[in-house]
Amino acid sequence: MTSLQVENLTKTYTSGGRQLTVLHEVSFSLQPADTFAIVGPSGSGKTTLLGLCAGLDRATSGSVWLQGIQLDKLSEDQRAAVRNQHVGFIFQNFQLLPTLTALENVQVPLELRGERNVARQAQALLERVGLGERGHHYPTQLSGGEQQRVSLARAFANRPQILFADEPTGNLDPDTSANVVDLLFDLNKEAGTTLVLVTHDLELAAKTQRIMRMRGGKVVEAEAARTR
Amino acid sequence: MNFSWLVTMAWRDSRRSRSRLALFMSSIVLGIAALVGINSFGDNLARSIREQARELLGADLVLSSTQPFDPKLLPALQKLGQTRSDEASFASLVSFPRTQGVRLAQVRALGPGFPYYGDWETQPAAAGAQFKAGQSVGALVDDVLLAQFDARVGDSVKVGSLTVPIVGRVLKTPGQTGFSAAVAPKVFIPKNLLAATGLIRPGSRVQYRTYYRFAPGTDVAATIKPLESKLEASNIDSDTVASRQQQTGRAFQDLTRFLSLVAFVALLLGCVGVASAVNLYVQEKLASVAVLRCLGASGRQALLIYLIQTSGLGLLGAIIGAALGAVVQLVLPQVLGSFLPVTVSVAVSPAAVGLGLLTGLAMAVLFALLPLLAIRRVSPLRVLRASFEEDTATPDPLRGLVLAVVGLFIVGFAYAQTREWKQALGFGAGLLLALGALAGLGLGLRYQLRRYFPVGWSYVARQGLANLFRPQNQTVTLIISLGLGTFLLATLFLTQGLLLGRVQLSASGRQPNLVLFDIQTEQEKGVEQLLAKQAIPVMQRVPIVTMRLAAINRRTVGQLRKDTASGVPLFALTREYRVTYRDTLSASEKLVAGTPPRPAATPAACPACRSMPTTSSASSSSWVIR
Ligand SMILES: Nc1ncnc2c1ncn2[C@@H]1O[C@H](COP(=O)(O)OP(=O)(O)OP(=O)(O)O)[C@@H](O)[C@H]1O
Numbered sequence: 002m003t004s005l006q007v008e009n010l011t012k013t014y015t016s017g018g019r020q021l022t023v024l025h026e027v028s029f030s031l032q033p034a035d036t037f038a039i040v041g042p043s044g045s046g047k048t049t050l051l052g053l054c055a056g057l058d059r060a061t062s063g064s065v066w067l068q069g070i071q072l073d074k075l076s077e078d079q080r081a082a083v084r085n086q087h088v089g090f091i092f093q094n095f096q097l098l099p100t101l102t103a104l105e106n107v108q109v110p111l112e113l114r115g116e117r118n119v120a121r122q123a124q125a126l127l128e129r130v131g132l133g134e135r136g137h138h139y140p141t142q143l144s145g146g147e148q149q150r151v152s153l154a155r156a157f158a159n160r161p162q163i164l165f166a167d168e169p170t171g172n173l174d175p176d177t178s179a180n181v182v183d184l185l186f187d188l189n190k191e192a193g194t195t196l197v198l199v200t201h202d203l204e205l206a207a208k209t210q211r212i213m214r215m216r217g218g219k220v221v222e223a224e225a226a227r228t229r
Numbered sequence: 230m231n232f233s234w235l236v237t238m239a240w241r242d243s244r245r246s247r248s249r250l251a252l253f254m255s256s257i258v259l260g261i262a263a264l265v266g267i268n269s270f271g272d273n274l275a276r277s278i279r280e281q282a283r284e285l286l287g288a289d290l291v292l293s294s295t296q297p298f299d300p301k302l303l304p305a306l307q308k309l310g311q312t313r314s315d316e317a318s319f320a321s322l323v324s325f326p327r328t329q330g331v332r333l334a335q336v337r338a339l340g341p342g343f344p345y346y347g348d349w350e351t352q353p354a355a356a357g358a359q360f361k362a363g364q365s366v367g368a369l370v371d372d373v374l375l376a377q378f379d380a381r382v383g384d385s386v387k388v389g390s391l392t393v394p395i396v397g398r399v400l401k402t403p404g405q406t407g408f409s410a411a412v413a414p415k416v417f418i419p420k421n422l423l424a425a426t427g428l429i430r431p432g433s434r435v436q437y438r439t440y441y442r443f444a445p446g447t448d449v450a451a452t453i454k455p456l457e458s459k460l461e462a463s464n465i466d467s468d469t470v471a472s473r474q475q476q477t478g479r480a481f482q483d484l485t486r487f488l489s490l491v492a493f494v495a496l497l498l499g500c501v502g503v504a505s506a507v508n509l510y511v512q513e514k515l516a517s518v519a520v521l522r523c524l525g526a527s528g529r530q531a532l533l534i535y536l537i538q539t540s541g542l543g544l545l546g547a548i549i550g551a552a553l554g555a556v557v558q559l560v561l562p563q564v565l566g567s568f569l570p571v572t573v574s575v576a577v578s579p580a581a582v583g584l585g586l587l588t589g590l591a592m593a594v595l596f597a598l599l600p601l602l603a604i605r606r607v608s609p610l611r612v613l614r615a616s617f618e619e620d621t622a623t624p625d626p627l628r629g630l631v632l633a634v635v636g637l638f639i640v641g642f643a644y645a646q647t648r649e650w651k652q653a654l655g656f657g658a659g660l661l662l663a664l665g666a667l668a669g670l671g672l673g674l675r676y677q678l679r680r681y682f683p684v685g686w687s688y689v690a691r692q693g694l695a696n697l698f699r700p701q702n703q704t705v706t707l708i709i710s711l712g713l714g715t716f717l718l719a720t721l722f723l724t725q726g727l728l729l730g731r732v733q734l735s736a737s738g739r740q741p742n743l744v745l746f747d748i749q750t751e752q753e754k755g756v757e758q759l760l761a762k763q764a765i766p767v768m769q770r771v772p773i774v775t776m777r778l779a780a781i782n783r784r785t786v787g788q789l790r791k792d793t794a795s796g797v798p799l800f801a802l803t804r805e806y807r808v809t810y811r812d813t814l815s816a817s818e819k820l821v822a823g824t825p826p827r828p829a830a831t832p833a834a835c836p837a838c839r840s841m842p843t844t845s846s847a848s849s850s851s852w853v854i855r
């Protein structure tokens with residue numbers, strides 16, 4: 002089974018009576034445990050594509066299959082359930098819930114699944130990212146790098162089959178970046194998760210098995226899979 | 230769905246937004262406090278009136294007339310009940326020889342037995358009981374009157390030609406408020422001393438009353454029903470506990486209605502507060518909601534988290550509000566106490582508290598739900614684009630439903646306060662109209678600003694103005710909430726003005742606030758000096774001559790009395806008239822018929838005075854003073 006399959010995905014925005022096609026017939030597919038980078042200049046449609054793949058948005062035409070489930074046939078709430086079951090997220094600006102402690106933030110995906118004894122699992126994950134002592138801290142009491150590590154722990158909490166990351170190092174300095182990136186790839190390897198990464202950073206992209214370049218909403222170059 | 234998780238999330242989420250939520254909660258606290266306080270007070274007032282209406286009357290039935298009861302009726306009246314006592318009351322000058330004070334007072338000559346309900350409150354306490362038992366040898370005098378003339382128990386009081394010792398100071402009599410006592414202070418004398426006053430002469434203005442007490446459970450209305458037409462024919466009024474209760478209630482209806490309007494307005498202001506506080510709160514929470522949605526929470530779960538949060542706080546606010554209201558309700562009777570005909574017992578009204586709690590919860594849920602509904606539609610895409618705006622073009626059917634329930638809530642509540650559908654619906658419609666006008670104003674302002682933006686203005690001014698129409702502006706919401714608040718307060722003040730206008734005779738500065746009666750000719754100089762010393766201007770002096778009729782159209786009173794066909798009632802022929810003369814009419818007087826007095830006429834030349842021979846030489850004047 003393919004982990005992610007995208008076929009002829011097109012996204013068109015209509016604003017002020019004018020049509021703007023920001024994604025044009027994009028297709029690709031990923032096998033489980035693949036690591037995949039989408040690169041391209043600003044405004045080329047990377048984030049738009051990521052949002053569509055993760056079921057956060059609806060395409061104008063084309064289809065997305067995530068773990069064999071066709072997303073465009075589902076309602077908003079059904080897609081939310083799919084995300085909770087199969088998907089993890091990392092964002093450029095971390096997106097931790099500001100009113101929850103680090104530990105509680107990691108617990109949320111598990112709690113949403115209705116699991117019990119989530120605190121223990123969440124604590125273990127926090128320890129894995131080196132923040133075992135910081136569980137009771139609120140996001141505002143953590144540095145950017147620490148917040149991104151908490152969000153890594155949260156992303157892996159529900160043991161996702163596929164992980165989406167949009168500019169995961171965009172807000173971090175190089176040293177912290179390297180630290181977070183290492184952690185991301187290590188966790189990914191351990192869990193055997195498919196990874197979809199959007200970035201400007203070609204060095205980061207180079208760590209993946211496949212790179213897809215975009216410009217103006219179109220795929221300009223799809224590098225074949227290579228083994229690292 | 231896991232409810233306890235939703236509660237946990239609601240709790241966690243509230244931790245960092247306590248001050249915001251305090252604003253939300255204070256809206257409910259104040260609204261419910263006003264509601265519970267005022268409704269409790271209203272309930273207490275109604276209950277106290279019910280309980281004390283009998284004490285207010287002092288009997289089960291009172292028959293009263295301005296003439297002695299028709300002797301032909303007496304057997305029937307006696308058959309009505311054995312336990313009864315008679316009273317004759319009239320206004321008369323009373324004097325206190327020791328301190329030489331003279332004042333017009335209401336003299337009540339009472340037979341033993343009264344009051345049957347309630348009791349005298351006198352100093353010494355035994356004086357009242359003695360009086361009631363018919364063993365009193367002297368008068369009971371109102372506290373106010375004694376204080377006024379520095380008189381005390383043991384002094385004597387002179388009523389007409391009767392001089393009796395003052396045996397007690399009256400602090401409270403059944404059916405008397407502090408207010409009415411000040412207007413006409415009372416002197417009580419035993420009925421058997423009435424004749425000795427020498428004041429009961431043909432033509433005297435006397436009110437005759439008989440108080441009845443019936444066996445407990447007697448249907449008083451049914452008992453007097455067969456006599457009704459006869460009583461009416463001989464000008465005898467009947468007053469029962471039920472009718473007294475109604476009258477007292479009616480007298481205070483304006484007050485209770487106004488207070489209930491205050492409560493309603495406070496509550497609506499609270500609702501506006503809730504809706505706008507939650508509206509702002511939701512704006513702040515959009516990012517968090519998007520994250521939750523992204524992690525897999527359904528729209529319903531996200532909504533419920535915040536609904537649980539707001540209703541929990543709403544309930545807490547309602548409880549605090551009800552407690553606060555209970556305190557307000559303790560204070561209200563003290564503020565209004567001396568104007569109320571009954572001592573309002575302060576008991577927390579469970580009905581008012583229950584209604585307050587329910588209303589508080591309903592208001593928290595309904596008015597928070599209105600803005601909260603948007604949470605269901607928050608797109609998870611916001612996690613990728615913070616400024617993403619959801620498609621709000623398609624109408625939300627749930628929103629329509631909530632709006633309908635909100636409308637029902639307001640109209641239903643208005644009905645609960647007024648008990649009249651027409652008023653409730655009218656109020657609802659008015660509110661809707663105001664809401665529509667304000668929303669139109671907000672939208673119009675936004676549109677016009679964008680269209681005619683003052684590009685020439687300074688940077689700060691331009692930025693400030695531009696914020697009114699930029700994305701995520703609060704222009705319409707703010708105009709609606711501030712406008713509705715102002716509208717409601719203005720309504721309240723307008724109503725207050727109308728009500729006060731009804732009780733205020735006139736707000737003009739030319740109205741007197743003091744009238745001095747019965748200034749004897751030899752006292753005039755002294756009073757004048759006194760007023761001059763106090764710098765009190767005299768607005769008008771009214772000379773008064775007490776007269777008795779001698780003849781009408783050359784027919785003497787004696788002739789008229791013999792002529793039963795003359796149609797002139799006896800009392801009109803025999804009573805005393807207080808007559809004045811003056812050269813011009815005052816602004817408050819109107820000439821109904823005849824020619825006005827000639828401006829130049831001196832009192833002696835006044836033609837009316839000449840054609841109205843007087844048999845009395847008593848003359849005095851009243852001075853109107855401000
Ligand atoms: N709601 C919208 N309405 C109209 N156009 C939009 C909307 N959202 C995004 N776009 C446009 O879609 C295009 C692609 O945006 P996207 O965010 O996917 O680019 P990106 O490749 O992620 O850029 P960056 O590297 O700067 O993050 C942009 O030109 C953007 O202006």
Ligand SMILES: [Mg+2]
Nearest residue numbers: 047048049167
């Ligand atoms: Mg992007």
